[in-house]
Amino acid sequence: MKFSISREALLRPLTLVAGVVERRQTLPVLSNVLLQVQDDQLALTGTDLEVELIGRVAPDQVDEPGSATVPARKLMDICKSLPEQSEINFAIEEGRAVLRSGRSRFTLSTLPVAEFPNIEDGPGNIELSLPRGTLKHLIDATSFAMAQQDVRYYLNGMLLELNSNLVRTVATDGHRLAVCSRPADIDVDPPQKLIVPRKGILELTRLLGDSDEPVNLTVGASHVRAHTGEFTFTSKLVDGKFPDYERVVPRGGDKVLIAERAELRQVLSRTSILSNEKYRGVRLQLEEGNLRVTANNPEQEEAEENVAIEYSGDGMEIGFNVSYLIDVLTVLNEDRVQLTLSDPNSSALMEEPGGGDAMYVVMPMRL
Numbered sequence: 001m002k003f004s005i006s007r008e009a010l011l012r013p014l015t016l017v018a019g020v021v022e023r024r025q026t027l028p029v030l031s032n033v034l035l036q037v038q039d040d041q042l043a044l045t046g047t048d049l050e051v052e053l054i055g056r057v058a059p060d061q062v063d064e065p066g067s068a069t070v071p072a073r074k075l076m077d078i079c080k081s082l083p084e085q086s087e088i089n090f091a092i093e094e095g096r097a098v099l100r101s102g103r104s105r106f107t108l109s110t111l112p113v114a115e116f117p118n119i120e121d122g123p124g125n126i127e128l129s130l131p132r133g134t135l136k137h138l139i140d141a142t143s144f145a146m147a148q149q150d151v152r153y154y155l156n157g158m159l160l161e162l163n164s165n166l167v168r169t170v171a172t173d174g175h176r177l178a179v180c181s182r183p184a185d186i187d188v189d190p191p192q193k194l195i196v197p198r199k200g201i202l203e204l205t206r207l208l209g210d211s212d213e214p215v216n217l218t219v220g221a222s223h224v225r226a227h228t229g230e231f232t233f234t235s236k237l238v239d240g241k242f243p244d245y246e247r248v249v250p251r252g253g254d255k256v257l258i259a260e261r262a263e264l265r266q267v268l269s270r271t272s273i274l275s276n277e278k279y280r281g282v283r284l285q286l287e288e289g290n291l292r293v294t295a296n297n298p299e300q301e302e303a304e305e306n307v308a309i310e311y312s313g314d315g316m317e318i319g320f321n322v323s324y325l326i327d328v329l330t331v332l333n334e335d336r337v338q339l340t341l342s343d344p345n346s347s348a349l350m351e352e353p354g355g356g357d358a359m360y361v362v363m364p365m366r367l
Contacts, residue, residue: 001066005059007086013055017046018072020053029115032069051200052119054232070097070108124218128186132215136208138169141180141358144327147173154240158201162192176324180358200235250347253340257311261337265329267305271295272322274303281367282322318344319367328360
């Protein structure tokens with residue numbers, strides 16, 4: 001195996017592929033990236049057995065096709081540290097990988113290609129195509145609400161619903177819920193519900209841009225595969241049943257207030273400085289035309305802010321984890337936000353005024 005390639009051409013796919021590789025490995029070969037050269041194309045593969053990413057790039061010159069696995073982080077760090085526009089000559093010599101660039105030379109260990117695992121390449125049941133920007137918007141609008149290490153393993157990911165002419169993403173950690181839907185020119189019958197693991201969602205986001213170029217999805221029984229230009233991304237699916245999120249969405253709240261999104265976010269951020277570091281609670285006091293936000297902590301420190309809102313109705317007091325409210329206000333794109341409440345013990349519904357393609361449910365907390 002012998003080829004030469006420019007530093008920049010190698011660095012982009014290598015950086016994305018190395019991101020999939022776990023630092024702490026059960027199998028030594030999983031900390032390596034698989035390099036395969038054939039037909040004037042270099043393919044780089046990284047996997048952690050749950051997620052796999054293949055990046056492809058054309059080398060400047062291929063002297064000898066072949067394949068090898070080399071330590072992903074070390075290869076990436078070497079490429080990053082070389083001067084810009086460097087030419088890298090890569091070869092396998094006596095079972096080791098040798099990189100030469102200018103007056104530099106690096107020798108890296110290799111592991112047998114046969115040991116490198118391959119995520120099972122089962123047949124795909126469904127194939128469809130979406131604009132990259134649509135899928136990225138859906139993920140960005142909901143991914144913050146995914147659980148991190150919940151014992152309910154099916155919450156440590158995102159529900160991707162594929163219906164005819166509609167795509168929806170749903171995420172929840174049990175305290176808050178994020179739902180976003182977008183129309184799409186797809187035909188899926190029967191509708192599909194997939195739970196993509198958290199790491200798969202985060203890696204997929206890095207591949208997607210805001211363009212209208214298509215991303216091709218292949219859905220199998222236990223995996224989903226996405227093709228975007230030079231990259232092929234595969235993720236195993238979480239085998240579990242996602243909770244019925246429709247039941248959680250509060251209906252019929254009679255207290256509807258509208259506030260300036262950016263102003264409310266700043267008010268909450270300032271107030272949160274003096275909230276309890278562990279519980280992060282703030283108290284919202286709803287009055288006609290005004291929202292009073294207060295917080296205090298065990299050191300007897302207090303913060304109080306008032307923000308003008310559009311509201312006329314009965315007063316009410318309700319507590320929330322301030323981080324959950326700020327997260328929603330960060331991902332909403334509109335200038336204003338609508339908050340619907342019914343009583344201090346019921347969840348709040350946050351969305352664009354009049355409703356939009358996304359809605360967020362936040363549970364209250366007792367203060």
